[in-house]
Amino acid sequence: MSKQAVELYFRKFGKPEQPTLCLLHGLFGSANNWMGIVKYLQDDFHIITPDLRNHGRSPHHDGMDYTLMAGDLLELFDGLGINGVNLLGHSMGGKVAMWLALQQPERIEKLVVADIAPVAYEHGFDNVFEGLCGLPLDKIQHREEADRLLAGWVAEKGVRQYLLQNLVKQQQGWSWRFNLDVLRKAISHLTGFPEPGRRIFAGEALFIHGEKSDYIRDSYREIMGQLFPHYRQRMLHGAGHWLYAEQPQLFAQAVKGFL
Template identity: 55%
Template sequence: MPVELHYREAGAPVLPTLILLHGLFGSSANWMGIVKRLEKQFHLIVPDSRNHGRSPHTTEMDYPLMAGDLLALMDRLHLDTAHLLGHSMGGKVAMWLALNMSDRVEKLVVADIAPVTYPDHFQPILQVMSGLDLEGLAGRRAADALLSGSVPSLEVRQYLLQNLVKIGNHWQWRLNLSGLQDAMPELLGFPDVTAAQFPGAALFIHGGSSDYVSSDSRAVIKTLFPYARMRQLAGAGHWLYAEQPDAFSRQVTLFLSNR
């Protein structure tokens, strides 16, 4: 059963529609720097995935379900087709939809992810977040200090702490932590789509300093997306759109605008 996704919107509706899909532990807010760079060229729809941001929490979560949520949003907005741009988990949602309902996808852009299974580095992070005592928490700085022992990367902690919000006098996570823990095997993997191919144009952008797209996974990409172009942003890591927003936006605009 699809959930009704919360979304942001920018750009004139007469422009080509581009849907931006965030990664695990993210939200539509992550894309705001890219939105500012693309809103004059595209009609932008930027949803929060289920169990993230302001979208509903559910006990079930996998890529077919998330693609169903996206299709329901497109139907609600009367969008027969759209360009898709997904980062990490959002890239897997976009790939699944392109492979299974290619008639709804014009062009596909996937940022620093491949349709393969990844090792689980996230359960320890989820356990630390779930175990954080939010009662009497002074604020994000205090939460950052509590997380720092288990999550040494300041960049990762800042990314996670975007999800910590104050409602009234109490702090809470916008993420559905228990739902994400239960769904992690599905999110780390990718459904079996060996019989499918996306016949359209696709762009796969990966960070030169990221290890998310290996040579083996590039071969899988080319099998499922035979018309895929591969681009690397030198010096960029996994959050390439945030680290190099101008270069990232140029790649996206050139690809989507090229007829």
């Protein structure tokens, strides 16, 4: 294993003889986020759901950028003897998927990117980080109290529930599964996207976006077409940024139909 790579925690579903599909979660997420989608796809695919570095049950590491995360995945695929894989990534996971497809196009069969583009975004995570760092973990008695306190920084209950999935209670008290300090330091890298140079992914790519989300804009289509010349685009009605959770059946149908 590369000195820079970490050994990712992952789960497997479906039958090994089926085409392999790797699902990549977003910032502050984990493999568990995909369970509502796995049930629709596991009969047709050999599914791998890793926790990306500094998330979930995967190791913490001071390094946090898309090149490192793509390298972790290559180590995982090599360890499992997987040469060709379909990639599906949401948000940050979508950027990992795109970067890996640009770096190692021969390893990627098809690419699905959920509600993100290969561009730099202005990040609005200051309140989230302030709230997470401001929670007095040594004094919290229960998860409901954490939710009430976090509401002072994060108004949307659904976002708070998503974040608090990472709050775990152990013998020594409450702690975060994700590496909060490193994620905060790396946020400008994570909301950005590396300079691709002349690289392209000439395979088939599908960009799915939510009707209520503004993460995919008309102005991004030029760069999407330059990097992924055979891409197509699909909008899910009634869905926002968390489209796989808001419209799981429609999302899974779109993925399955494309793959």
